Amino acid sequence: MSAATRGGDVEVELVARDGWRLAGLMRLPPDVGRAPGVVLVHGSHHERDAFTYGVGLPELLADRGMASLRFDIRGRGASHHGHDFHRMAALERRAVALDVAAALDHLASSPDVAGDRLGLIGEQDTAAAVVAAAIDPRAAALVLLSPRLPSSALDHLRSRSIPTFGLVSNEDRESLRATATAFLAAPHEHRRLEVFTGLGFGTTMFMARRFEQSAEEPLEEMIADWLAQELQLPDRAGDER
């Protein structure tokens, strides 16, 4: 990728290990150099544009010197291919972890990205797939928005503990419990949990925050700042265990 593509979205096609083709958009920061990268994974009722309503997380990440890759997960948006995610059986849905792994591979192999300083953002029901993909040694930071995590996800977290930022609204008790359980299961020095009031679930919290709590710091800014801090300090990145 040349410097000419910096500052805008570039369409990329990812191929998961089982052959599923995924439609992605990559954005590089304006400065030349190897930047940390972040994979943005939407929940199953959303598509990749869940991260770009309003200000747009990819833009905020780029402003802070980070590359990002967002894509439609299998069975959603332009990665549908006639197989709807919501008609898939449970074990087929779990293969979203392969989609996330393909996105990590793509970022890591880009000459503009520092392949060992990768972040992951997951929301709601696909957060478990993001957690599963985070056992990859290149993953150095994890953001969980209203995650629903089965106990298998806790095993993944225990096997490799990395800096994690959880964002949950207090009416979403299930996600609050899942995040707290995850933090207890896999302790790490770099842990942050923000519990909001009245914002709902997942990336729709971004909009609710801007609309209903406009005097407060937007969640996108909070996430971008945290990732900048965790991914841009080489001594902090990676597995600390």
Place this chain on the structure above:
Amino acid sequence: MTDAARPYESLESSLTRRLRELGVVDVDVVTGELPLTPRGDAGLQVVMVGVSAGDHAVRLAASDRRVVALALVVEPAHSAFGIELIGESPNTAILTVADPRRSSLDSALDGHLASSHDESEIWIGPVEDPTLGARIAAWLAERVASSAVSEEIAFGSTEGWLLHGDLVVARRGTPGPAVVLMHSARSDRSVFGRLSRLLAKRGFTVLNMDWRGRGRSTNKGRFSDLSDEQRAATSDDVNAAFDVVAALPEVDPARLGVLGIAQGAGYAAGGALGDPRTRALVLLTGFHAADERQRRLLVSGEVPVLYITGTPHRVTTEAMRSLYEQTRPGLTRFVEYPEGVLGYQLFDLHPDLEPLIVGWFAEVLVP
């Protein structure tokens, strides 16, 4: 295992006999060795084996999207993994039959409670009950039959948009009411799985569509890439959907309802309030009247409205309450929940909300 399987022999024969009588053409009873593998063809597979069969059947259902119903009889003995898979299988209705005299009752209950399908049931009683086989057969046959009623359709709207949706047609003697569903701007029709099912069960024809630029309806691009001007015409999609259902012989074109969430609620109101076929309007969270004309139409009470909001969404809640209070007493209702979550997310927190909506549509649209 032979000893464990023997008590179920009479159950097995009555179940398969009854299934064949009910028209389930392909019944295969597996009592053989584990592990089981999914078969290549469609049909109904009845699995009845001994210890840990429950987990194997659950795994089978979790690997094959065609499995719409699963009956787990007497000793499901779920592992933690099996229970997790049940929780991740929202499209499979599960019937758990537990015998109160057996220690597996506990695990059977855990498995049942993990299922989020609203047709999942647990029956507790003795396995020797001679009617059990026939009752399980009837339950399975009904689930298989009712799962195939929705068809995917495509229809045109203004500005060259091709819209996709799931249509369920209510088959009844006389033309009946129809409901159109409008999702929010970041989601698509996938948020209305349960509501569509409940409406159809109550006898409504339902068109659950992806409106322009969302889900499968992206022949002219994604909604998020449209200009404000282009977005404003999304309300036309309601009228296009009304045209589709009104043309069905099973539908009374003067009894149409629409439900919208957040931005979708704005488009629902925009399209429906100018359309004389509209008889009911449900607005879920994130809505406020677009202009004075819309406000007047809403408060006129001519079209009954069900307003649903969450208190922390102060702007919306105040707007909805004020509209409700200005409306003449009638069928218009105002429902406020304490949580500030968006539309379909309220369904997650309040399993009684979708039945409440169905009940209101029935009150307004069914004489």
